[in-house]
Amino acid sequence: MTDPAELLRAEAAALDAADPLAASVDAFAEAPGIRAYLDGNSLGRPLRALPDRMAAFVRDDWGTRLIRSWDEQWMELPMRLGDRIADVALGAAPGQTVVADSTSVVLYKLMRAAVAARPGRDEIVLQSGDFPTDRFVAEGVAAETGVTLRWIEPDAVAGVTVADVAAVVCDRTALVALSHVDYRSGALADVPAITAAVHEAGALALWDLCHSVGVVPVRLDAWGVDLAVGCTYKYLNGGPGSPAFGYVRTGVQPEIRQPIQGWWSAADIFAMGPAYAPATGIRQLLSGTPPVLSMLGMQGMLDLIAAAGIDAVRAKSVSLTDFAVRAYDAVLAPLGVRLLSPREAARRGGHVTIGHPSFREVTARLWERGVVPDFRFPDGIRLGLSPLSTTHAETLAGVLAVRDELG
């Protein structure tokens, strides 16, 4: 009987040979000692061109143009980069997206603004398994505004469904805040259908796109989403802690007033007048000076995604995750490893999660061997397969390394 690993190696080689985006792997910086990087869903890799670009930025844009660069380019950067993300990855027209703060801070601003925009309504709907910061920030907003959190308890693998949401939204609902891709299972929510159910109840829909932006096509304008937030250091490869983006649909911008009214959200930043007047438009979502150096890394990645096209990126993502599931079936399921993600590609984002009681220790040993997935409490390993930087062979190397550690 043939070793299943041999068949999988042959399949990986064939898939990589046929991959129309195979060349993009060379666009990323070499990572000496790394045999398989499977955590692109947590921290995307830097582009090969970035070290020189950063060095040139420090010497020229900062070091030589100095303060003049604010007038020449940086004042508009949060809006310009927001529009670029909107165009490449969000399906959103210009003027609705800014890059600012962290995901947690933007979530706070949008949740506060949404509650204020629906006076007389006193509930925020969330799901109990959502990413901690979404839940924790909402807890704080609820405590200070007096609204109640209403929790959906979805199936841990399948994620939130439109039926889950329709069963709880009502005329008390101010806001429904959910994630497009579940950070644990990778389950993909049906954003347009859920958003329609939210609107049916007269509430606002806030989508957390942290685990979908750059890997799953998003159509914010077509889907009628009101508010969104997302992360730029995962599939947009912005580097550790690169700032978040926030989206407010043009039609709801007049209703939205966020609470942290720093000078960058003022109608005229340099008027420095006696009283605050908010900017019109999406700039009102800003607060303080944006971290420009942390906004450089994502720019080359956005160019790369734009050149490939987000639908081609998704096709590669599906190919990688489908292959990971087949490899799991062949070599990990027999060892008692559980599949914690949906089997059907159409219901899954860019990562596949597997579970085993030994995975905390296994992850530590894998990291030492240059195989880098991430561990999620209590016993999950997430295989985060960033399509432009990951091959099927690398995916298989990761799965086989897990097998070796269990064997």
Add this chain to the structure above:
Amino acid sequence: MTDPAELLRAEAAALDAADPLAASVDAFAEAPGIRAYLDGNSLGRPLRALPDRMAAFVRDDWGTRLIRSWDEQWMELPMRLGDRIADVALGAAPGQTVVADSTSVVLYKLMRAAVAARPGRDEIVLQSGDFPTDRFVAEGVAAETGVTLRWIEPDAVAGVTVADVAAVVCDRTALVALSHVDYRSGALADVPAITAAVHEAGALALWDLCHSVGVVPVRLDAWGVDLAVGCTYKYLNGGPGSPAFGYVRTGVQPEIRQPIQGWWSAADIFAMGPAYAPATGIRQLLSGTPPVLSMLGMQGMLDLIAAAGIDAVRAKSVSLTDFAVRAYDAVLAPLGVRLLSPREAARRGGHVTIGHPSFREVTARLWERGVVPDFRFPDGIRLGLSPLSTTHAETLAGVLAVRDELG
């Protein structure tokens, strides 16, 4: 009669020759085309070593260690870097300072926390000429918490005095929020005396150190300051939009609870449990993932300040601003330019402000000539003299260039 410029040139040369910190100027990156950079109070220059350091960071810490760097170094970076700033420039013991967010967001957190920590008190005291973001954020906090803003109207050049503060604080005062160095005039507030007056009234004292940290010695612990916020891209040379720092005195930490309770402020970040529990200690001031790339620039500058010693930095700063005032007296006062900063060095921070109705246009022409101060509405030019990167000769070149534009 000797040209006053000749005498000033001789004086500048003598002062530079005798400057014990003269060698530090070479630690900064060259700036081709710049004849005088006088805006270190707005955006400090990068160190010469930084482009290579940034490039190495992208290749190694991010690109090769990848997600492992979170465990190895970045999780503790906001606290470690906060403690470093505290040690080098704030006169504060460890465990009270973090690097996070923007100044505006940290101001919001601290103002909200202070109001909540003084229940039954319903006023925040501010001064009418403070930096816009301080005033605007306070306006927002007042509107949402129901407190009233009580405005001090200080002399525009002399700045806020202890008498100004003592006259308004009372048993209704929850918080007094002021700047150590006035962003317009450069006036230096008497922090220990004002803080004592604030405490006498039972209120909390929040100091904005944006225009003093790294150039004026600060002794937060000795002065009994409760809360502080500051900027790292001015005299700490962190680069455009590098994150702010926040300080909460150990003794008041148990009273302080900030509203943006993201996962980084949770007791156990990776427990990802069902409900939020705040961290104890200063980490509770965090919210989301910090912008690591924007936290690199300041590290070399902190080393440089530590090597020089903050008192020596202040001595050089006083020498530069005193010389700027003498040069003003000799060549600009006769042309009708007004001095908008205190004359006495002991009452002045690191910049000198001068005024003339033509300064908006003059500044634009100076920038084209490679002389870069900044303009402040309505008609001020600020000469921001960052001590470690600026010579007396460069200061004089700036003053003479202003004279030439007016002549």
